[in-house]
Amino acid sequence: MRPHIVVIDDDEKITSLLRRSLAFEGYEVTTAPNGQEGLRILQGRHADLVVLDVMMPQLDGWEVCRRLRTAGIHSPVLMLTAKDDVQDRVKGLDMGADDYLVKPFALEELMARVRALLRRRPEQTEESNQLRFEDLLLDVDAREAIRGDRRIELTAKEFDLLHLFMQNPKRVLSRDQIMERIWGYDYSGESNVLEVYVAMLRQKLEEHGGRRLIQTVRGAGYVLKGES
DSSP states (O other): OOOEEEEEOSOHHHHHHHHHHHHHTTOEEEEESSHHHHHHHHHHSOOSEEEEESOOSSSOHHHHHHHHHHTTOOOOEEEEESOOOHHHHHHHHHTTOSEEEESSOOHHHHHHHHHHHHHTSOOOOTTTTEEEETTEEEETTTTEEEETTEEEOOOHHHHHHHHHHHHSTTOOBOHHHHHHHHTOTTOOSOTTHHHHHHHHHHHHHTGGGOOOOEEEETTTEEEEOOOO
């Protein structure tokens, strides 16, 4: 499977250059003209690498990177910037970036950094798209959940919610983290939508006597773990 790279930059010349160059090297490339669109893309699909411009209007690259990490998205991030100050590089790395390249850059150097970051990926296996927790199996490719010998029918949002929990077992996820990852940063619908979906997901998982796996941590959020 070809590595998927997402390029987020408001400079159309740069996104066009990187789209062509990365595609020529055999990568699958998706581009976004701003931070909001880039976040939307990354919420919906895994990226093996994110190439992220710092200086963008409305939502700069530092904030995009921070939100990615807060939402539990750990794709490697290569930041591009016109600033060469040490403090700016430190800020990007502190926000969760993996590498930093100053504009104008040599295309050969960018490609070398891309290859280096992609080499850090864990090896893909046949079962890399199956997540397990206790007696619960989530097949990401088939978008199916199985508990014991019982197949569970999930809506798209229920699946996305369970997927997030399965990616972060035994880690407390705050309400804001979950809302940002599943419903988006500008969601303006019902305020109790998360509670409703957690209740529906629990009902399906616990049908026929299954013990509770999604626990409420009062004042903090939710966590996928067995009952103590």
